[in-house]
Amino acid sequence: MRSLLSLSSSWLLVLGLACGPNSNGQGDEGLGPIESLDTSEAGITAFVREGRYRDWVAEPKVHATRAPHQARVRVFFNDTAVTSLRAGNAVHPVGTILVKELFAEDGVTKKGHAVEVKVAEGPGKDTWLFYEGFTPDYTRNYYGRGHDTCHGCHAAGTDYVTTPLP
Numbered sequence: 001m002r003s004l005l006s007l008s009s010s011w012l013l014v015l016g017l018a019c020g021p022n023s024n025g026q027g028d029e030g031l032g033p034i035e036s037l038d039t040s041e042a043g044i045t046a047f048v049r050e051g052r053y054r055d056w057v058a059e060p061k062v063h064a065t066r067a068p069h070q071a072r073v074r075v076f077f078n079d080t081a082v083t084s085l086r087a088g089n090a091v092h093p094v095g096t097i098l099v100k101e102l103f104a105e106d107g108v109t110k111k112g113h114a115v116e117v118k119v120a121e122g123p124g125k126d127t128w129l130f131y132e133g134f135t136p137d138y139t140r141n142y143y144g145r146g147h148d149t150c151h152g153c154h155a156a157g158t159d160y161v162t163t164p165l166p
């Protein structure tokens with residue numbers, strides 16, 4: 001019984017670790033720039049903090065999320081994402097980028113950003129680089145190709161994209 005208990009608590013520990021932000025700001029999958037985005041963790045952090053996606057096609061307004069954790073969201077689509085979603089592609093091309101702004105309940109206070117970047121052609125979780133960072137300092141982020149925290153829910157989308165083009 002005792003060993004069973006300690007076994008289950010170590011599993012809880014493993015699960016807990018797998019669910020938390022696990023990168024220190026310095027991650028780099030070594031993929032270089034994609035569509036002029038520096039795909040290192042620091043590169044994506046700078047990109048979202050500077051709002052370099054703000055002139056992309058976007059959902060018309062901030063709305064309640066269907067996912068847990070953050071309260072309200074707004075999704076932005078780069079040109080490659082727009083073209084691919086419009087064409088109804090089952091698999092999106094390299095260079096498809098989506099940014100989700102995360103807000104508190106008031107819909108104004110920014111809580112962070114989630115990003116998906118298509119980094120390889122074809123299907124599968126490893127063709128996507130996932131990133132999520134949080135205000136104020138974006139030092140404890142989710143970052144990684146086929147990230148374990150992210151791909152599960154997103155598998156329900158079309159090639160991991162769940163938000164329809166507005």
Ligand code: HEC
Pocket residue numbers: 064065066067068073075098099100114115116130131132142147149150151153154157160161162163
């Ligand atoms: C519990 C399920 C769930 C998990 C886990 C999850 N997401 Fe999402 N994600 C969603 C849903 C639902 C949406 C649609 C927008 C909304 O309702 O927030 C979404 C939308 C997005 C979008 C906008 C593009 C799209 O596909 O709709 C990005 C970018 C994104 N998530 C990134 C991430 C990253 C990065 C992670 C891992 C750190 C992650 N998500 C983990 C459920 C999830």
